Amino acid sequence: MKATVGDRIVVASGVVGGAVRDGVVVGCPHDDGSPPYRVRWSDTGEESLVFPGPDTLVRRDDGDEGGPGPTTARSVTWQIQLTLVESAGSTTAEATLVAGPAEHGDVGAMRAVGHARKDPGDTEVPLIGDEVAAGRALRRLADALIGQAEQDISAQTGHKAHVHT
Incomplete structure (x- = not known):
């Protein structure tokens, strides 16, 4: 998984019923785009260091996705x-x-x-x-x-x- 500043991060919850979180990469300490990333979360505005796992999707600034899967991310709450x-x-x-x-x-x-x-x-x-x-x-x-x-x-x-x- 690779990311650059400005890319979107979407993380599924590790628990049933947990919230899906999304944020923007505001810092990437490695020149090759490898993790960890500093992310500003859209729900709280807080920043944290993220080590992405298999429940994480990187949506590049150009609309392309990092890794397999659909080309657009979608998040809704029911x-x-x-x-x-x-x-x-x-x-x-x-x-x-x-x-x-x-x-x-x-x-x-x-x-x-x-x-x-x-x-x-x-x-x-x-x-x-x-x-x-x-x-x-x-x-x-x-x-x-x-x-x-x-x-x-x-x-x-x-x-x-x-x-x-």
Whole structure:
């Protein structure tokens, strides 16, 4: 991986749900463009020394990319809000996906619901009901999102699509 001052750095999060960060190379101590790089992050304005890993993409100032992959970098944020309501041994979870600006289709917002009910003979542990209801809501949300992707692919290609999960 090689970079020069002015190139963009995009780093995927090392944890599920973590933010993708991007910044601008403001310093490159090696004349050959090899790491590490001093990067000013767009989300905080702070600068740090970056030793890029396999989760890092360098987008050159001329629009070319360092390393394999597409010729443009894209970063969007989608948020999932999970609301849980528990009453008398029954829990309902509502998962709502709020997608970033739609580019080709209108994902916008999607909603799914999951329910859990404890067995009458079991001890009441609200956390377990929360986990089951939330898991069911998120699974239904995931299925709905895959279904939407299949519809979008079908609309683009003119053929029925099936996304393998």
